[in-house]
Amino acid sequence: QAKDVRVALIPGGPHPYFANWEQGAKDAKRDFGIAAADYKVPAKWELGLQNQLIENLSAQGYNAFLIFPGDPVATNGPMQDLASAGIPSIATAGCTKDPTPALFCFGTDVGRSAYLGTQHLLQAMGNKGTIVHFTGNLVDPNTELRMKAVERAVAETHGGVKLLQTIADIDRTPQEADEKINALLAARGKEIDGIITTAWLPSVSAATALRRIGDKRIKMVAIDHDQVVLDAIKDGYLLGTMLQNPYGQAYIGSYVMEEIVGHGCKVNAGAPFKKNAYTTRFVDSGTAFAGPNDVAHYQDVMKTVTKDLMATFKATYLTCS
Amino acid sequence: MSDTFLEVRGASKAFVGVQALDGVDLAVGSGQIHALLGENGAGKSTLIKILTGVHQPDAGTVRLRGVPVAFRTPRDAISAGIGAVHQERNLITRFSIAENITLESPPSWLGLFDADAAARATRRWLNLLALEIDPATPVARLSVAQMQLVEIAKALSLESRILVLDEPTSSLTPHETARLFAVLRRLAGDGVGILFVSHKLEEVFDLCSHVTVLRDGRNACGSRPLAGMTRADVVRLMIGREEASFTAPPAPARAAAPALELRSVSTTFGHCDLSLRAYAGEVLGLYGLVGAGRSELARAVIGVAGITAGEVLIDGRPAAIRNVTQAVRRFGLGYVSEDRKGEGLILQHSVAANIAATVWHRLRRVLGFVSDAMQAATAAPFVRALDIRTPSLAQRAGNLSGGNQQKVSVAKWLVAGSRILFIDEPTVGIDIRSKADLHDLVLRLARQGTAVIVISSDMPELVALSDRIAVMKGFRIVDTFDNTRDYGQASQRIMHAIHG
Amino acid sequence: MQVTESALPAAAPEMRRPGGWGDAARSNIAGLLLANIVFIIAFALLASGFTSPINVYSLSRSIGIDGVIGLAMMTVIITGGLNLALGAIGVCGAMVVGWALQNAGLPIPAALLLGLFAGGALGAINGLIVVLTRLHSFVVTLATMSVFFGVMVLLSGAAGFNALPASLLAFGRLRLFHMVSPLLLVMAVVALLLFYLYRFTAVGREMLAAGANPVAAKLTGLPVERLFVYSHALCGAVGAVAGVMVSLRNGAIVPSMAGPLGADWLLPAFLAPVLGGTALTGGEVSVLGAVLGTVFVEVITSGLYMLQIGEFWIQTALGIALLAAILLERARAGAMLSRSLRG
Amino acid sequence: MSRLRNLLRADWLGLLLLVLGGSAALAVVRPEFLTPYNIDVILVSFCLTVVYALGQGVIIAIGHMNLALGAIGCLVAIAFGGAMEVWHLPIWLAAVFGLLLGTICGFINGWLTWRSGLTSFIITLATLSIFKGTALGITQAQPFYRIPDAVKAFGSVRWGPLPAMLLLALPIVIATGIFLARMIPGRQMLAYGGNPNAAELSGISRARVVLLAHTLSGVLAAVAGMMTVARLQNATPAIGDEWLIASFAAPVIGGAVLTGGHLSVVGTCLGVLVVALINQALVMLAVDPFYVQVLLGLLILGAVGLNRLREARLGTTAPVRLS
Numbered sequence A: 001q002a003k004d005v006r007v008a009l010i011p012g013g014p015h016p017y018f019a020n021w022e023q024g025a026k027d028a029k030r031d032f033g034i035a036a037a038d039y040k041v042p043a044k045w046e047l048g049l050q051n052q053l054i055e056n057l058s059a060q061g062y063n064a065f066l067i068f069p070g071d072p073v074a075t076n077g078p079m080q081d082l083a084s085a086g087i088p089s090i091a092t093a094g095c096t097k098d099p100t101p102a103l104f105c106f107g108t109d110v111g112r113s114a115y116l117g118t119q120h121l122l123q124a125m126g127n128k129g130t131i132v133h134f135t136g137n138l139v140d141p142n143t144e145l146r147m148k149a150v151e152r153a154v155a156e157t158h159g160g161v162k163l164l165q166t167i168a169d170i171d172r173t174p175q176e177a178d179e180k181i182n183a184l185l186a187a188r189g190k191e192i193d194g195i196i197t198t199a200w201l202p203s204v205s206a207a208t209a210l211r212r213i214g215d216k217r218i219k220m221v222a223i224d225h226d227q228v229v230l231d232a233i234k235d236g237y238l239l240g241t242m243l244q245n246p247y248g249q250a251y252i253g254s255y256v257m258e259e260i261v262g263h264g265c266k267v268n269a270g271a272p273f274k275k276n277a278y279t280t281r282f283v284d285s286g287t288a289f290a291g292p293n294d295v296a297h298y299q300d301v302m303k304t305v306t307k308d309l310m311a312t313f314k315a316t317y318l319t320c321s
Numbered sequence B: 001m002s003d004t005f006l007e008v009r010g011a012s013k014a015f016v017g018v019q020a021l022d023g024v025d026l027a028v029g030s031g032q033i034h035a036l037l038g039e040n041g042a043g044k045s046t047l048i049k050i051l052t053g054v055h056q057p058d059a060g061t062v063r064l065r066g067v068p069v070a071f072r073t074p075r076d077a078i079s080a081g082i083g084a085v086h087q088e089r090n091l092i093t094r095f096s097i098a099e100n101i102t103l104e105s106p107p108s109w110l111g112l113f114d115a116d117a118a119a120r121a122t123r124r125w126l127n128l129l130a131l132e133i134d135p136a137t138p139v140a141r142l143s144v145a146q147m148q149l150v151e152i153a154k155a156l157s158l159e160s161r162i163l164v165l166d167e168p169t170s171s172l173t174p175h176e177t178a179r180l181f182a183v184l185r186r187l188a189g190d191g192v193g194i195l196f197v198s199h200k201l202e203e204v205f206d207l208c209s210h211v212t213v214l215r216d217g218r219n220a221c222g223s224r225p226l227a228g229m230t231r232a233d234v235v236r237l238m239i240g241r242e243e244a245s246f247t248a249p250p251a252p253a254r255a256a257a258p259a260l261e262l263r264s265v266s267t268t269f270g271h272c273d274l275s276l277r278a279y280a281g282e283v284l285g286l287y288g289l290v291g292a293g294r295s296e297l298a299r300a301v302i303g304v305a306g307i308t309a310g311e312v313l314i315d316g317r318p319a320a321i322r323n324v325t326q327a328v329r330r331f332g333l334g335y336v337s338e339d340r341k342g343e344g345l346i347l348q349h350s351v352a353a354n355i356a357a358t359v360w361h362r363l364r365r366v367l368g369f370v371s372d373a374m375q376a377a378t379a380a381p382f383v384r385a386l387d388i389r390t391p392s393l394a395q396r397a398g399n400l401s402g403g404n405q406q407k408v409s410v411a412k413w414l415v416a417g418s419r420i421l422f423i424d425e426p427t428v429g430i431d432i433r434s435k436a437d438l439h440d441l442v443l444r445l446a447r448q449g450t451a452v453i454v455i456s457s458d459m460p461e462l463v464a465l466s467d468r469i470a471v472m473k474g475f476r477i478v479d480t481f482d483n484t485r486d487y488g489q490a491s492q493r494i495m496h497a498i499h500g
Numbered sequence C: 001m002q003v004t005e006s007a008l009p010a011a012a013p014e015m016r017r018p019g020g021w022g023d024a025a026r027s028n029i030a031g032l033l034l035a036n037i038v039f040i041i042a043f044a045l046l047a048s049g050f051t052s053p054i055n056v057y058s059l060s061r062s063i064g065i066d067g068v069i070g071l072a073m074m075t076v077i078i079t080g081g082l083n084l085a086l087g088a089i090g091v092c093g094a095m096v097v098g099w100a101l102q103n104a105g106l107p108i109p110a111a112l113l114l115g116l117f118a119g120g121a122l123g124a125i126n127g128l129i130v131v132l133t134r135l136h137s138f139v140v141t142l143a144t145m146s147v148f149f150g151v152m153v154l155l156s157g158a159a160g161f162n163a164l165p166a167s168l169l170a171f172g173r174l175r176l177f178h179m180v181s182p183l184l185l186v187m188a189v190v191a192l193l194l195f196y197l198y199r200f201t202a203v204g205r206e207m208l209a210a211g212a213n214p215v216a217a218k219l220t221g222l223p224v225e226r227l228f229v230y231s232h233a234l235c236g237a238v239g240a241v242a243g244v245m246v247s248l249r250n251g252a253i254v255p256s257m258a259g260p261l262g263a264d265w266l267l268p269a270f271l272a273p274v275l276g277g278t279a280l281t282g283g284e285v286s287v288l289g290a291v292l293g294t295v296f297v298e299v300i301t302s303g304l305y306m307l308q309i310g311e312f313w314i315q316t317a318l319g320i321a322l323l324a325a326i327l328l329e330r331a332r333a334g335a336m337l338s339r340s341l342r343g
Numbered sequence D: 001m002s003r004l005r006n007l008l009r010a011d012w013l014g015l016l017l018l019v020l021g022g023s024a025a026l027a028v029v030r031p032e033f034l035t036p037y038n039i040d041v042i043l044v045s046f047c048l049t050v051v052y053a054l055g056q057g058v059i060i061a062i063g064h065m066n067l068a069l070g071a072i073g074c075l076v077a078i079a080f081g082g083a084m085e086v087w088h089l090p091i092w093l094a095a096v097f098g099l100l101l102g103t104i105c106g107f108i109n110g111w112l113t114w115r116s117g118l119t120s121f122i123i124t125l126a127t128l129s130i131f132k133g134t135a136l137g138i139t140q141a142q143p144f145y146r147i148p149d150a151v152k153a154f155g156s157v158r159w160g161p162l163p164a165m166l167l168l169a170l171p172i173v174i175a176t177g178i179f180l181a182r183m184i185p186g187r188q189m190l191a192y193g194g195n196p197n198a199a200e201l202s203g204i205s206r207a208r209v210v211l212l213a214h215t216l217s218g219v220l221a222a223v224a225g226m227m228t229v230a231r232l233q234n235a236t237p238a239i240g241d242e243w244l245i246a247s248f249a250a251p252v253i254g255g256a257v258l259t260g261g262h263l264s265v266v267g268t269c270l271g272v273l274v275v276a277l278i279n280q281a282l283v284m285l286a287v288d289p290f291y292v293q294v295l296l297g298l299l300i301l302g303a304v305g306l307n308r309l310r311e312a313r314l315g316t317t318a319p320v321r322l323s
Ligand SMILES: Nc1ncnc2c1ncn2[C@@H]1O[C@H](COP(=O)(O)OP(=O)(O)OP(=O)(O)O)[C@@H](O)[C@H]1O
Pocket: B015, B016, B018, B019, B020, B038, B039, B040, B041, B042, B043, B044, B045, B046, B047, B087, B389, B399, B400, B401, B402, B403, B404, B429, B431
């Protein structure tokens, strides 16, 4: 009775973060016998291009979509198109804003991740000193969530820690991030005791910069699993990084689609979804702090998180006849 | 014909919609100064472009000293020993005079451009033409005439065996022209073959020994000695009939107030305390040597530059002209630029669009509607009136021959119906038939009530046209007198005003 | 007028009317048309799903949007300038519409008009700066791109508008004949208006003349500066239309719709007019060419996606297809020209 | 005397004054501005940008454009990184390979533009797609990380305020300056850019000029790409993404004319510095992130506007402009 399920996994553009999606999708295809679970990347990091790709893939017969929303609001558009053709989609790795046609949002709770990361940093600093925050692009509303989360964590030290400066809009190109971060370190390096980064490129650039100065006085917590970041943690330049779980997003997401499209399951409306700034149907794909001891096997960390989620996922979030 | 240097046989060339050349023959001997004549659009420049590798002929052969050659690029022609001054200005305006003149083979030292050597080499050629300017001056700062001299100097500097000059004297005054001719005669004496194009027949008879005449892309006469031919013969070959004799109708009674009056005007260009009157119904000629500031005066009056002191009156009433649009649309002024390619025409637009540009705002109907047909209807009578040779009204102005382009830039002011019209060098590059037409037209225009101010470096033309002549020197008016159209008398007075 | 008909010489040159099939076949419009037909047929045969209603719909929508973006840029290219701030203005215009609808509660037509006006005003600011400072529009719009976008993010806090009126969204989602987006019609209307402007109105002709040779136009008495400001304002207004169209596709108005600083629009904005034969040096315009250029680019993009070329290689394939097509077109035009000269 | 006058008339003098004045003002407000580390940061930014800005500059000089500049830089960067990581080539060989690749890419651009007679805009837009797509296709968007320490050191080492990269950037700037100002092929490129018709009538070969300029542009892009690898310590296919506008901005701010015929190398350097300085100031003065873009735009406009004002005063503008 099973219908052929063809899942398309579409990131916002070419980016190393999503490399683990491909593996997750492949594993899911093998483990659950899905007809197709293909990772399809827009040629450039452009909203219009992504929308076009989605339309194109639906014309090619893909009938289930895991989409990283190029924009939390605007990606509702193509998802609506899919929905009206009876094709389900899940907002993956990032959320679309309610009201949204997405079944649910399956990703990192960015606010929480930024908050936890900052807490790790502040604790290591003994809740005293000055920190700076390097983050992503202002047009990405996640950026503001991250800025607020960092501010909240800082505020909770009741004046013990001061947020010296936030630099945003540096997640576009590596060179720009490198320039601005070094400029800040050059100008105010002495005043800075800690660095929190909440976007990929700033994490890489800041880690490189600290290594270049050779300064282990400044403490830093990064985000994601770029090789540069992991190496810097191993060598003691960074306290650790906030891992996200792209592998699990793709693996579990593909599995869910197989259940829904192939076997007629439905999303359980009464499931214990979490709430975040965008949506009331949020499922946390897991976030974990990885310190020097976890770096070598960070992928196992993600797989463990995935296994735990997987164990209860169907029972919690789906109803199958 | 043993000393025939350059020989063209049966050259043909077609452009879209035009057969520019159709089996043309030409032979230029060593030491010969050979005139190439013909009406506007007869195909002279096209022939020259074939000789210089710009165009490739559809048919026909070119031989140098009996050896067939096929130039694929201008470079081939230059290395084969053909130097040219083209009809259009071809200078790099951002470069200095020296850099332009040495562009073909720049002097270098260890691979570096040697500016001093270039300046030295350049000065020699400039001196030859009596052009006293620092070779380091950027060409952009030069006047049209100065640029023309620089181009001639550039062609001379190649020291080639064959020199091709396409209307080299169009912007020059007799003084500079004489200087150039002396140089050319010396070159010819050294055995250089010279092909010379001009619409000024006086010059041709003064300079050339042989002549080839083209008509509609065909030979009206092959290369033959000029000796024994009269001006009338040549004209008949060119236009197929006698030259129309031209007599100016008498000037009407002068209106009380001049159409345009300048009272002690000073401008940002550097004119100071300059007074001038131009009356409706009259042609006022403005003479001066190159650089006297005549063009600048016209441009200042139509609002290109600021008037810093004095008063401009139009029809006796003070007029504050703030910009060109106001000058043209409100005060009825017009200016035919001496630089038709740079400032007179929009080369890539159609003939009709160029002519009608001054009146689009008047043609428009509801919703600003102006159709091609309306535009064409506006332009067509003037194309016919000036006998502008164009395959269609939709032809790009840039594809017309030089003379026809000039007519287009006059035509647009006729369309605008300007009441005060400056015409700067009205017949530069215009053939004798059109010149007569144009003179006729200018006078007719004046007699019908326009105040025409003609700026011309062609003294015979100015004397023939003007009712009054003002002489300028160093941005001032040095003399103004009523013209009796007696050339000897007028030229003496002008020369006296300038040099005396 | 001074010259009366009676004074004209009897022999009038023959006034051949332009056009005819020969001219049309040689122009690059014909080439684009041919390339479009060839590619459409090829993709229809090779790529399954290319002609499916869903793909045709998506194609028509992309053509509509990118077409308007290209037309917007075309209006300043004719001045010999360009507008890097086009994307920023488009986003600003759309955001004004969003604000008007959602926060100010204006009716849809009033909101759209306001957005159009805002886009026009921002464009006019560009134009005024260009004319007053005589800086190249490249530098001016490079700076204003940053300023416009920055102010927009500042005022909006980077938050978009996602509660647009249902009727507006429904319009955006309409399917004419089950497969054509109304956005394509919007583009057709914009194209027709621009065609009318440049072909049949005084001010349009004046804009072209001013762009082709500002000095000559000025000496002809045209108000060149004012015409330049008009052109930039027009660009802004059309840009705002494009912004709203993108919003209709997205179902929401968001600051990120044109990428950082609105720069994502730049390549499609230039590509279509230039492919269509609008000279970057100004003074020439081909509305139909720009439209056909857009169609061409969208068709090969869509078709190559349909062929399922490896994800990351799609851009390479796109570049090769584009190059091959323009080179072939070039060869064809050359062959046509030499044939017509011989014939 | 006339040399002094020439200097006063130079179109980049205003920019120089702006850079000096701006630096002085910043140094007063923020004394850290003059620390060696900080000067190093600005110079690094200068080195990376000026090379590709000149890569665009030589194309602007002939009145063309090279939209594929960043894509060439990207392709060369990952080829350089890949050659060392995957093929284990020694550094010098990898660098030669990168240079060769850049040369070939540039030559392809030039050859296609020359043979087709189409505008370089279209050609390089197509090759942009091809080069960038190839870079993405090879890497699958993953950076090459294993960059030899010597290469990393080249991007990081500094002597006081002077970064090692200056050793490469400075000779390139000087060579390009001499090439355009004094060498015959450079002059021919400018002549062609100033008036292609006239240049051809003077026997300058269009093929040579176009091929030379595009090839040169490819080489400079390649150098810039490999320098960026050294600086970022990895070869990511995101290199070159921001080059397009910046590469035009610096020469144009420095007085270059987009229609060709004029390029001031000094002006281009100052154009790069002005933008770097503005960015630096915005970071140093801890501007609220939401105001950064607005101020950046206004400052650029202000800087260029001031320079323009000075030109207008001196009347050094081209006389073809009316009044
Ligand atoms: N590039 C071109 N494209 C189309 N037609 C052309 C082109 N060049 C010249 N023509 C046409 O060829 C004919 C001959 O032009 P040519 O310039 O040789 O005349 P000419 O004898 O030099 O005239 P003039 O005395 O006015 O300079 C004209 O009808 C002209 O319109």
